[in-house]
Amino acid sequence: MSLHAVERLLFTLNRDSDKADRFLNERASFIDAEKYFTDEEKRMFTDGDVLALYRHGVHPLLLVQASRFFGMDGKQFHEVLKPAVGERTA
Amino acid sequence: MSVVASVCMGHAPGMMGWPERAPKEQRERLFGAIAEAGQRVMAVEPDVLVLATSEHFANFFDIRPPFYLNIGEQSEGPAEKWLGVERRAVPGNASLAERMLESSLEKGFDIAYGHDLLLDHGSIIPLELMAIHRETPVIPIIVNGLCAPMPTFTRCGEWGESLGELLQAAPERVALVGCGGLSHWPGMAEQGKISPVWDRAVLDGLTAGDRSVLTEPPETGWDEAGPGAHELRAWTITGFATPPARAEVLAYEEAVAWGGGLAVVDLLPQQ
Numbered sequence: 001m002s003l004h005a006v007e008r009l010l011f012t013l014n015r016d017s018d019k020a021d022r023f024l025n026e027r028a029s030f031i032d033a034e035k036y037f038t039d040e041e042k043r044m045f046t047d048g049d050v051l052a053l054y055r056h057g058v059h060p061l062l063l064v065q066a067s068r069f070f071g072m073d074g075k076q077f078h079e080v081l082k083p084a085v086g087e088r089t090a
Numbered sequence: 091m092s093v094v095a096s097v098c099m100g101h102a103p104g105m106m107g108w109p110e111r112a113p114k115e116q117r118e119r120l121f122g123a124i125a126e127a128g129q130r131v132m133a134v135e136p137d138v139l140v141l142a143t144s145e146h147f148a149n150f151f152d153i154r155p156p157f158y159l160n161i162g163e164q165s166e167g168p169a170e171k172w173l174g175v176e177r178r179a180v181p182g183n184a185s186l187a188e189r190m191l192e193s194s195l196e197k198g199f200d201i202a203y204g205h206d207l208l209l210d211h212g213s214i215i216p217l218e219l220m221a222i223h224r225e226t227p228v229i230p231i232i233v234n235g236l237c238a239p240m241p242t243f244t245r246c247g248e249w250g251e252s253l254g255e256l257l258q259a260a261p262e263r264v265a266l267v268g269c270g271g272l273s274h275w276p277g278m279a280e281q282g283k284i285s286p287v288w289d290r291a292v293l294d295g296l297t298a299g300d301r302s303v304l305t306e307p308p309e310t311g312w313d314e315a316g317p318g319a320h321e322l323r324a325w326t327i328t329g330f331a332t333p334p335a336r337a338e339v340l341a342y343e344e345a346v347a348w349g350g351g352l353a354v355v356d357l358l359p360q361q
Contacts, residue, residue, distance in 0.1 A: 011151045060277030062147060081279040088278065
């Protein structure tokens with residue numbers, strides 16, 4: 001259930017500019033209010049740990065679409081994911 | 091009339107979002123081929139375009155229909171500001187779309203449908219780069235090539251064939267466009283990986299008039315083709331809605347800078 005909640009938040013950030021602003025400006029309190037997130041999932045968001053989110057199984061397209069919310073451009077995103085080459089299947 | 095044109099191509103976001111990153115010669119070859127495809131489509135004066143592409147979370151999240159047909163008077167796009175084109179209304183053709191829906195249901199294809207659809211790069215890139223006239227009505231089809239489980243390629247072909255039977259007998263002049271693929275790994279750690287072997291096998295099959303490559307994707311290189319290759323389903327629907335013919339490949343590029351193998355194919359070249 002919680003992976004779906006994680007993906008839902010990423011989907012929402014890409015569509016809802018008010019929530020996106022809140023995420024960018026008050027990330028810790030915003031994430032703390034996510035009742036379906038595990039503590040580790042909250043940490044991934046709070047720390048902006050994109051590699052951990054990827055390894056957690058988040059859909060890669062949702063993740064790359066949301067990379068700007070973690071302060072990354074496309075090049076930085078793919079640099080962060082390099083240690084995970086070969087870990088997920090097509 | 092009937093199906094008067096049929097084109098398949100890729101829709102890598104970089105083609106419009108960051109075109110300058112690809113080598114100039116490669117860009118010119120690919121964009122030239124897309125322009126040629128667009129000229130061929132507009133030259134046969136279609137009354138309507140039926141445009142099949144894959145979902146990218148622009149519309150569907152909790153509910154993920156295998157197949158979606160937009161029957162509204164219009165759709166809207168692009169979803170993405172970074173494509174660099176103003177969001178606009180794209181006219182539809184509700185009359186033909188409703189006939190497509192009714193025919194599909196009667197033949198046992200229980201597809202999803204709706205009146206509002208947000209078009210993303212999967213639809214806007216072919217419309218813009220092929221310079222499809224903005225007054226040309228577009229009936230969008232979205233196939234789930236994004237999240238497993240997905241509709242089988244066989245089922246995509248069956249639905250495409252069913253649509254083709256209706257469209258061949260329709261009074262409208264219909265142009266088909268299938269958009270997606272070929273090999274690519276969007277958002278994956280392997281982003282940028284391409285399988286030209288798999289891509290070429292698909293294209294070789296089409297040029298030989300063998301549509302089975304769209305329902306039974308080539309085994310060689312399939313593991314290397316990446317999750318983005320599942321977008322081939324849009325080609326499958328389009329290919330099976332098109333009268334059988336030997337296709338003409340207008341371009342194929344290993345577009346590393348845009349992260350994929352990109353092709354432009356005329357499925358119904360004029361003899």
